[in-house]
Amino acid sequence: MQFSFTGEQEEFRSVLRRFLEEKEPTTVVRRLMETEAGWERDGWRELNQQLGLTAVHIPEAYGGQGFGYVELGIVLEEMGRALLCAPYFASTALAATAIMNAGTDAQKRTLLPDIASGDTIATLAFTEPNGRWDAAGFATTATRADGAYRLDGIKSFVLDGHTADLIAVVANSDKGLSFFTVKGDASGLHRRALKVVDPTRKQARLEFRAVKAELLGEEGGGAAPFAKTMTQAAVCLANEMVGGAERLRQSALDYANLRVQFGRTIASFQSMKHKQADMLVDVELAKSAAYAAASAAAEDDAELPALASLAKACASEAYMQTAIHTIQIHGGIGFTWDNDTHLWFKRAKSSEVFLGDPAYHRELMMRAWGV
């Protein structure tokens, strides 16, 4: 397991941080979050042309950069910190990962290069309106007729589902859980943006009525790739969350050092110091868990499923608690729309339950450990 970042990784992080601070200040976040799409092609292109971010963990053979989960983790941590409004999690962390896990070599050669270049925005549709994250909760069906598969069912909480060009879908056929791909504008597919608590990350509800779909990988062979995709996605989300949590923690500290009440900075009150110290403990522990999980993912360690869930649960709670403290430390101003804290608070709330809440992941962790 890797316990420190290499010089190159640190350099990569600082380039990325500068880039995101410049391109995605909160004024941009606030503008994009008010749009229905939630992101813009121009900004997206820049992100990919200048830094090749969408290609990070995709192998070179499929048009990617061939890095691993440690680098992907760095990207997501910085994006979480910046609260980037882009379909990155959907396209790279979820869809590209699913295609790598499920697709045949030929399919990867066809699908991945465009995702790696950022020209195709992809997403993964798995959870349904019942909100279950495990495959046993999925009711969408795939039936084969006249040599083609057709999908029927409803997917919900699909990240950027209303704007994606390509949708990887998890559904059940006669042979069991399988992956499919569908074009965003496929006939019979009805897409609707959902109203979400976190407006910086859009979600959609997708209704499939006999939608023609391409099988991805082997029919009935979806269970293992799906489980792996969820594990890797949990690692990604944990890393994204610790980036947001750290940003909040820092903003609370900066504010406490500036704000004067009773003739002294509020940072000089012991209760404020203790809160800051507790926040640091929470965030640093969560970072360690997220980094450990990323490293396990990079090495495809046998411990990965347990560590991914551990990190997801730990980061979820640290992020939410940090967000609560950060508002509190800001006092009245922390409850206003114009103060930026609530933007991260809402991301924390949404990430707390996305891919499964902390209790769900702790249970997965225990099972992975054979307890």
Added chain:
Amino acid sequence: MSEQTEASVRAEARAWLEANWNPDLGLVEWRNKLIDSGWGVPSWPRDWFGRGLPVALEAVVEEELRRIGAVGVAKTGIRRLAAATLLVHGNDAQKQKWLRRSLTGEDTWCQLFSEPGSGSDLAGATTRAEFKGNRWVVNGQKVWTTSAHHADWGLLLARTDVNVPKHQGMSYFVLEIRQPGVEVRPLRQMNGHASFNQVFFTDAEVPPDNLVGEVGRGWAVATTTLMHERRGADGIRTWGQASDRAGRVYDEERAEIVTVMEPYKWYPQRAGRVDLVVERAKATGRASDPLVRQEIAKLLTMSKAAEWTARRARAAQALGRPPGPEGSLGKLVSSHVARAAARVHTLISGADAMLTGEDAPMDGLIAEILVSVPAGSIAGGTDEIQRNIISERVLGMPKEPRTDNDRPFRDVPKNLVG
């Protein structure tokens, strides 16, 4: 007077209500009648619309009002704090002018205490009131002023002397909001509502008659307002809930709730809506999950214990015993309950906790809880300030050394930017 028992009060209130309650009266007309009878504010003195009953017996009268379905006097919002403060510190002319109209709801109020540079440290206010000619002239800015956009009057805490220590240079005024020198600008909150405001004063005027208490003694008056605000913190759970009954008085009360009380419509959500937890757990099927059951049980334990703690405080008061520590805990406990409730609502809702508006559980009500709860531990005195009060005043622990109240206010370090 000492012969007033719970039973006699109940019987008397019931008899009066049965003879007089009439849902076809106008809201103000009915409230005037109730005020004249002394049953509107029974714990107030007889000279001022009350019956001089012990505070603890108020609950009995409340129960009787509820039983018959009668509307009470205007008790929610800042008008409640205004009435309670003026009752104690106002002179007769001021009581004459404002008490009745506040109880009928004809006058609406806001609380002009917090400023950009002073929230927890209210005695650090820099809004100036200077006596010029025959009136007070006010300049400065207040912030987080709930309901200022609906208010006729504001309870204003302003500095009248910068050359004395901070607490001694404050005075308390009633300021008319609708005048050229006052500008109210709405402020949007993280939950999307805009119930509080920025209020700017540019040579706003206050007649000398509107000074409450003495010049330089405003802090004591403000303390009364704050005490009532904190004591009442738990009550906001039920603010702004309209009856669905038919009758003119209910129609007018509903109209009041959607206008004057509009800024408070999310206040029950801010308190966490513990009342919805069991119903939601059953409706979602989560009630059968042992883990969820445990979390709900923990929340209900805390919430019940909090309720009984408040009851204990009221019961002790009824027996004329000195207030114990239980009476000072309510505000702090209510933020613990609210935060725990938000956690449990998230647990119950699962993925649906990511949704809002029509797409979300209960048309977005649950989402509103999740993004409103953070207000409770800030508004009306933060949790940290409540802990300071509990440790220093209730437990008698040593006070923090202070450097801001032993010198003229002008020499105290302040925020560079507000």
